[in-house]
Amino acid sequence: MSRKVLLLCLSLFFSFTMAAAVQAQDTLLALTIADTVSVADYDEGYYVAGTRLGKLYVVDELGGYTITDLGRAPVYDVRIEYPYVAVAADSTVIQLQLGSLTPTELWRKTFSNFAAHEEVLSTDVSSDGSYVAYFLSAKHTFSYGDSGEVGILMGGGGGGALIDSVLIDGSPEINWWLDATADMEYIAVTQPYTDGVDYWGYEAGTALYHFDGSDLTFLWWKFQEIDYEVTEVRISENKDYIASATSSGTFMHLLSLAGDSLGSHETPCHEQFACDGDDNLNYVIGATKDCEPYAPRCPATPDCPPHRWFILKTSPTQYTIQLQGTMDDPIDDLDATQDGSYVAFGSNGGDFIVLKHASPFHTLCSGDVGKEIGAIEMGSCGRFLLAGKEFLTLYNGETDTDHDGVPDICDNCPNDSNPDQEDFNPDTPAGAACEDTDHDGIVDAGDGDGDRDGDGIPNYLDYDPTGYFYNELTGELIMGCKLDSVSCSAGPGHVTIVEDGTNGFYQFFTDNTPGTYTLYVTLRPSVQMSWMCPPQPVCLVPGCCPGGVLSLGAGEDDATGFLTSNLCTDNPYYMCFNLSGADPMVINNNFPLHVFPALSWGDTCMNHDL
Numbered sequence: 001m002s003r004k005v006l007l008l009c010l011s012l013f014f015s016f017t018m019a020a021a022v023q024a025q026d027t028l029l030a031l032t033i034a035d036t037v038s039v040a041d042y043d044e045g046y047y048v049a050g051t052r053l054g055k056l057y058v059v060d061e062l063g064g065y066t067i068t069d070l071g072r073a074p075v076y077d078v079r080i081e082y083p084y085v086a087v088a089a090d091s092t093v094i095q096l097q098l099g100s101l102t103p104t105e106l107w108r109k110t111f112s113n114f115a116a117h118e119e120v121l122s123t124d125v126s127s128d129g130s131y132v133a134y135f136l137s138a139k140h141t142f143s144y145g146d147s148g149e150v151g152i153l154m155g156g157g158g159g160g161a162l163i164d165s166v167l168i169d170g171s172p173e174i175n176w177w178l179d180a181t182a183d184m185e186y187i188a189v190t191q192p193y194t195d196g197v198d199y200w201g202y203e204a205g206t207a208l209y210h211f212d213g214s215d216l217t218f219l220w221w222k223f224q225e226i227d228y229e230v231t232e233v234r235i236s237e238n239k240d241y242i243a244s245a246t247s248s249g250t251f252m253h254l255l256s257l258a259g260d261s262l263g264s265h266e267t268p269c270h271e272q273f274a275c276d277g278d279d280n281l282n283y284v285i286g287a288t289k290d291c292e293p294y295a296p297r298c299p300a301t302p303d304c305p306p307h308r309w310f311i312l313k314t315s316p317t318q319y320t321i322q323l324q325g326t327m328d329d330p331i332d333d334l335d336a337t338q339d340g341s342y343v344a345f346g347s348n349g350g351d352f353i354v355l356k357h358a359s360p361f362h363t364l365c366s367g368d369v370g371k372e373i374g375a376i377e378m379g380s381c382g383r384f385l386l387a388g389k390e391f392l393t394l395y396n397g398e399t400d401t402d403h404d405g406v407p408d409i410c411d412n413c414p415n416d417s418n419p420d421q422e423d424f425n426p427d428t429p430a431g432a433a434c435e436d437t438d439h440d441g442i443v444d445a446g447d448g449d450g451d452r453d454g455d456g457i458p459n460y461l462d463y464d465p466t467g468y469f470y471n472e473l474t475g476e477l478i479m480g481c482k483l484d485s486v487s488c489s490a491g492p493g494h495v496t497i498v499e500d501g502t503n504g505f506y507q508f509f510t511d512n513t514p515g516t517y518t519l520y521v522t523l524r525p526s527v528q529m530s531w532m533c534p535p536q537p538v539c540l541v542p543g544c545c546p547g548g549v550l551s552l553g554a555g556e557d558d559a560t561g562f563l564t565s566n567l568c569t570d571n572p573y574y575m576c577f578n579l580s581g582a583d584p585m586v587i588n589n590n591f592p593l594h595v596f597p598a599l600s601w602g603d604t605c606m607n608h609d610l
Contacts, residue, residue, distance in 0.1 A: 041079050084128075150189055152165070182237060369391065477562065478527060
């Protein structure tokens with residue numbers, strides 16, 4: 001039996017129990033691809049994912065996407081500082097610029113050495129696109145061992161010209177990785193130290209470089225493990241902390257900018273392969289990928305599975321565990337948002353978990369996609385990208401009541417679908433597309449700023465009810481009459497009366513149940529329905545109209561309390577509506593009344609069936 005996608009949203013703290021599946025609307029994009037996504041990054045509303053066959057997917061948060069072919073070069077690393085993107089693809093560094101979903105290639109630089117196969121394994125880009133950092137690994141053909149190179153290229157119009165670089169001796173087993181601050185002042189690197197002879201015995205550590213705009217300078221190297229690798233490193237934007245994960249050493253290390261050891265976290269017998277955190281590394285996340293039975297302090301008979309994920313709180317002296325859990329399969333990727341509000345982990349067996357930091361962390365979503373996850377990337381508002389072997393999917397992790405692709409916690413109109421998050425009138429606090437400034441049941445964007453009833457008031461500020469009771473001779477509003485009920489031929493319970501007419505106007509809404517709706521009113525003493533202006537002889541069948549609003553008659557002049565016109569021809573009205581369930585809103589279905597001298601009638605009311 002094939003494994004199906006199961007996406008679960010949970011709300012209980014420390015609870016990882018499976019619950020009800022998320023509905024289909026929580027899947028914003030689902031692609032089947034003939035490739036494997038291996039890396040991804042996110043910034044300012046855009047995900048960028050690279051594949052093993054050299055494709056670059058750019059995805060926005062509503063599920064729009066484009067595909068760019070980089071020339072079948074495997075993508076090793078992708079970094080985005082919107083609108084700039086840096087890509088490490090085989091032996092090439094590429095800088096692109098995003099114009100919405102379509103990336104424009106600014107330049108590419110390819111490294112070639114006849115004596116070595118060179119691969120750019122890691123890259124980063126400054127926030128202004130002026131600089132691109134790279135980490136180059138050279139596998140030599142005619143010598144025993146590898147070498148590396150850390151360098152800075154001129155971004156943007158500089159065309160990738162080399163500014164400065166530093167050569168590094170290395171080992172054939174080292175995983176090269178770098179991370180730079182957004183201004184490119186500091187670059188942290190996973191870097192071995194060797195004696196230049198014994199390439200199979202090396203000390204693994206983290207190095208820090210400084211870049212002043214013209215010169216790249218080595219600052220320090222910190223030993224962390226003997227005979228093991230430092231596999232990934234992160235540097236905080238406030239330039240306080242550096243976090244690094246080691247493989248067989250099974251440690252997550254915390255360093256200061258000066259290279260001092262501040263703390264560490266160990267997972268005995270498990271290789272820690274990756275780390276991430278918020279921009280300032282207030283929280284650091286890590287996970288394990290492989291069993292390492294020969295690691296220090298591992299029992300003689302190790303119990304390796306399940307694999308572990310963890311969230312650590314940093315301080316100047318230590319890591320403190322905030323939350324941890326396990327997965328049955330090796331955890332291939334992890335991610336944290338820039339503000340640390342969401343973190344995520346994905347395994348090569350298809351399991352994933354997304355957690356939300358809401359004092360404290362708790363499970364937001366978890367599930368199993370049934371395929372190897374190569375990249376999991378958090379976006380804003382709980383959205384996240386899952387991608388890997390032959391698939392790429394974008395999900396909403398948070399609740400989306402109106403199903404417009406924008407989770408409620410970030411939706412300016414959580415109950416009204418508006419995927420573009422329009423702001424009808426940005427100069428006023430009540431300007432979002434879902435705001436109803438005049439409280440007439442029509443959102444401002446639907447009302448618009450026109451003047452459909454000619455009273456000089458913009459529609460979005462002009463309350464327009466279903467209709468008014470008015471004096472047929474003067475247009476003055478008549479108080480004291482009442483809309484008793486609106487009967488639907490499809491059955492009871494489908495109508496809500498908001499205003500009953502006692503103040504001179506009435507308003508009701510249906511629940512879109514198709515049927516014939518008949519109006520019944522009670523008039524006050526001394527008035528009766530006009531014989532000069534009879535109702536239309538048929539039921540109204542609302543047609544298509546601009547803005548989804550059908551205005552039948554005149555509106556009220558707020559300054560006088562009169563309709564802008566009392567003419568029969570300007571105020572056609574209906575006794576009943578034939579509604580299909582997808583009709584425009586009907587307004588100004590005005591009832592004309594004949595007013596008699598006050599003492600010419602008794603105190604009884606007249607009932608009228610319209």
